Amino acid sequence: AQTVTQSQPEMSVQEAETVTLSCTYDTSESDYYLFWYKQPPSRQMILVIRQEAYKQQNATENRFSVNFQKAAKSFSLKISDSQLGDAAMYFCAYPPPGSSNTGKLIFGQGTTLQVKP
Amino acid sequence: EAGVAQSPRYKIIEKRQSVAFWCNPISGHATLYWYQQILGQGPKLLIQFQNNGVVDDSQLPKDRFSAERLKGVDSTLKIQPAKLEDSAVYLCASSSDGAQPQHFGDGTRLSIL
Numbered sequence: 001a002q003t004v005t006q007s008q009p010e011m012s013v014q015e016a017e018t019v020t021l022s023c024t025y026d027t028s029e030s031d032y033y034l035f036w037y038k039q040p041p042s043r044q045m046i047l048v049i050r051q052e053a054y055k056q057q058n059a060t061e062n063r064f065s066v067n068f069q070k071a072a073k074s075f076s077l078k079i080s081d082s083q084l085g086d087a088a089m090y091f092c093a094y095p096p097p098g099s100s101n102t103g104k105l106i107f108g109q110g111t112t113l114q115v116k117p
Numbered sequence: 118e119a120g121v122a123q124s125p126r127y128k129i130i131e132k133r134q135s136v137a138f139w140c141n142p143i144s145g146h147a148t149l150y151w152y153q154q155i156l157g158q159g160p161k162l163l164i165q166f167q168n169n170g171v172v173d174d175s176q177l178p179k180d181r182f183s184a185e186r187l188k189g190v191d192s193t194l195k196i197q198p199a200k201l202e203d204s205a206v207y208l209c210a211s212s213s214d215g216a217q218p219q220h221f222g223d224g225t226r227l228s229i230l
Binding site: 045107108110 | 120148150157158159160161162165172173208210212214215216217218219220221223224
């Protein structure tokens, strides 16, 4: 089955604290990309971070980092020093088997992140 | 660099009517995607174009949905006739090629009465 699971429908974090959003997926491919996208309320979806599956080093973009566990098919997003502007819906996405280079993505159900001042 | 442009931003129609959405991708982006995002869910790919050819339309309800990308630039997505379950946000995205990240437009929010 081509699935990506975000088990946390909602999360909240205190401003300046750290939060981790979880994502698991299912693929038999060995080389692929994984993505986290952010969708603020009524605003466009933007790329947060991308991980290449063949790289063992976890990707980092400023306050955003991933914990990629290939064998466990787990791809969590860590947000450090949370800011009010981080409040949004976060989607994990990956290419279904056979689509690694086509651009086709399957998105999870999303996690709504609330940041408390 | 200008982003992905979509219009209209909002559309309200009655069921069984027809509606069309327009998308202008980032200049030079060969790959264009249309997604349907139902409230509270992740986007679902409807159709993917590479230049003016269709790469994947496996999840497009072809009895009522159609899309075209004339000249490999702008694209239109049409629904005819609309059903209540078509109420959703329709997102357009583009990328320079299939291996690159997708850039999304603001979307069109469609409400069916």
